[in-house]
Amino acid sequence: MSNDVKISIEDLTKVFYKKNNSVTAFKNVSLEVKEGEFVCLVGPSGCGKTTLLRILAGLEHPSSGQFTIAADSDFRPLQSMVFQEKGVIPWLTVEENVAFGLNMRHLPKEFIRKQTDIYLKKVGLRNFSKLYPNELSGGMKQRISIARAFANDPEILLMDEPFAALDEQNKFILQEELLSIWSETKKTVLFITHSIDEALLLSDRIVLMSAHPGKIVNEIKVPIPRPRTMEQVRANAEMAEQFIAIWNHLQQEVQRSRG
Amino acid sequence: MRDEKGNGLFDPYETEQQEWKKQQVKERSKQLLTIISPILILLIWEICSRTGILDIRFFPPPSAIVSTFFELATNGLLWTHVSVSLYRIAAGFLLGVIPGVVIGLLMGLYAPIRHFISPIVMALMPIPTLALLPIIIIFFGIGDFSKIVTIAGSVFFPVVINTVAGVLSIEKVHLDVAKNYGASPKDFFFKIAFPGALPVMLEGIQMGQAIALLTIVAAEMMGATSGIGYLIWTSYKAFMLKEMFVGLILISFFGFLFSLLLRGLQKKIVPWR
Known part of the structure; x- marks a missing residue:
């Protein structure tokens, strides 16, 4: 993995405005993703992670701030997205x-x-x-x-919970297939999920978001060597701790949004 | 003790096989019912007019209508009427469907065009094209073209409305996919909007086909010197009801045939459904 920054997001804010009433999807989000890095964005629903991805995908405009995707070649498109089930x-x-x-x-x-x-x-x-x-x-x-x-x-791949609608067995199979294709191409990936297991299995780094308004609250490196399997992730004591830390964070977020 | 398959009487495979056979018989009897119903009607009609329950002057028996059909067919007069009507239907249908599809796609894809054109469509749609026939004749004369325009006018509306609905029914995620993968406006039109709208569009075309037949008969009754509608109307006025029924049955036959053709076409061009 080289140390070149591939995706750089600076102070990005997205506000949805509707009839005197505005909702901040996320506020002042800054993030750098290195060339060849696999980063998972994890957060409760309502933290604006999908909106963030859609902005990078050119499907929405940011309200303020900017982002750049470094292009190595004129031939390649900047990004391609893997959408949810449909x-x-x-x-x-x-x-x-x-x-x-x-x-x-x-x-x-x-x-x-x-x-x-x-x-x-x-x-x-x-x-x-x-x-x-x-x-x-x-x-x-x-x-x-x-x-x-x-x-x-493309220069980078964006994935918006691509496995969320699959049953557990299919999900494992596809996650491993994704890892194997990814390891051959070494693309930079920004992957959204709400599954902690999925994030631990797939990513080099987990970026944790919180909701209302969405912001980045923590980053967790996943140092498990590749190629990985779900068994390794599950057996790793450090990862079990991380799992619980992320779990607690998401729990608090969900409680907070209820209360 | 039973063996693996259970003993004879309770063999699950046999039970299911029996069940399957019953289903097959049911399916076949459904098909049979579909064939029987028109035959039954014709039979009752035949008996009623032969026994005098129906007035034979107004309801000649089907057998007499069939022989009149062969008379008309052999003296060649029928074919001129049929071919003239079919030509008008085909030309009017195309002249209505093609602009309907193109304008419908543009309206569906581009909101400003939709907002600009839809009040015009909505205001014109309730006017029966037949009521406009006098104006159409003033513009286009009493020849074939005025009938073609009348049919086109009636076919256009269901097609345009269904095409717009078809484009709007395309799931947003497919539009997102096209945008994300850099589709040009042309690709967007032909690879996304057109095929995406096709299933609903075809329902509109199916409807337009039915309306085309309704329209041609009425238009030929009002201002024509040939065609199936003309045949029906002049036969009626001359009290030649057998000839009139031949015309009516021809219309029914072509309506049925066109529906079947379009349905077959639908399976061919919408194979992903």
């Missing part, structure tokens, strides 16, 4: 979905075909390439989403 496009086949970003950039046909094939193979969907997503399970659909983002070969 992100695959139902009227495109598996193959067309994976090729979507490349097609939108109107790259040479032959290149698109090769690149798509590589990632279809990586996520084990090669035999399903001509099917429509509705014929596939939830886990397979998320594999399409992941393949689409990696195939687009």
Whole structure:
């Protein structure tokens, strides 16, 4: 891992305004993510983590502050996002979905075909390439989403709780698959989750947020060597402590928002 | 003690097989019912008019209508009426559907266009196109084109409204995906808006097809010298009710045929459903 800063967020604030009534999604958020780093944003619902990600994804504008994503190559798009469960496009086949970003950039046909094939193979969907997503399970659909983002070969990847809707077994399988693809490409990833287990398994660093208004309250390094498995994470005593610390924080946040 | 499969009488596989067979019989009887109902109606009609329960002058028996159909078919007159009507329907249908789809997509995609055009659409929609026929004839004459315009006018509205609804029914996350992956306005139009709106749009086209048939008959009754509607109207005025029924049944037949064709087309062009 190099020490170059890949994503730099400075004093970002987002306010939603509606009829004399404004809600601050998050306030003065600053964060740096290094090249090749896998960072998980963990926080209670309402801490604005999804909004933060959507701003980085170019889907919303910040109210104040700025962010930069360092570009190594003019050829690559700055970012690609893996959406929550419904992100695959139902009227495109598996193959067309994976090729979507490349097609939108109107790259040479032959290149698109090769690149798509590589990632279809990586996520084990090669035999399903001509099917429509509705014929596939939830886990397979998320594999399409992941393949689409990696195939687009962006500077950074943004992931918005991609496994939240999956059952426990599928979730473990996909988390490990994600790690294996990620370790081959060493992309910079900003990943949102509310699952502490998921964050401990996947990330180099966990950024903890609190709600109303959302802000960053703590950062936790995850020093477990890679490649990791869920068993290792569970067996690690230090991580068990961390788990409880994060758990307590989230509990307090939830209690606070109720009271 | 029972063996693995249970003993004969309570064999679960056999029970399920029986159940499956029962289901199959049920399915087949449903199909049979669909075929039987029109035949039954025709049969009752035939019996009623032959026994004098129905006045044979107003309700000639189906068998007589069929023989009249063959008479008309062999002297060639029927085909000119049918082909003229089909040409008007096809041309009017296309002239209504294509602008309906294009304007509907633009309205669905771009809010300013939607807000600008929708009051015009809403104000014009309740006016029956047939009521505009006099004005249409003033503009386009009494030839084929005025009928084509009348049909186009009636087909346009359900298509445009359903196309807008179709675009608006596209899930927001798919629009986000397109935006995030850098879709150009052109790709957005053809790869997202059009296919995304297609299922609802096709329902509008299906509706437009039915309206086209309703419209053609009425338009040909009012100001035409050929076509199925003309055949129905002149036969009625000359009290040739067998000929009139031939016209009515032809309309029913084509309506049925077009519905089937469109439904088949729907399966072809919306394979992801």
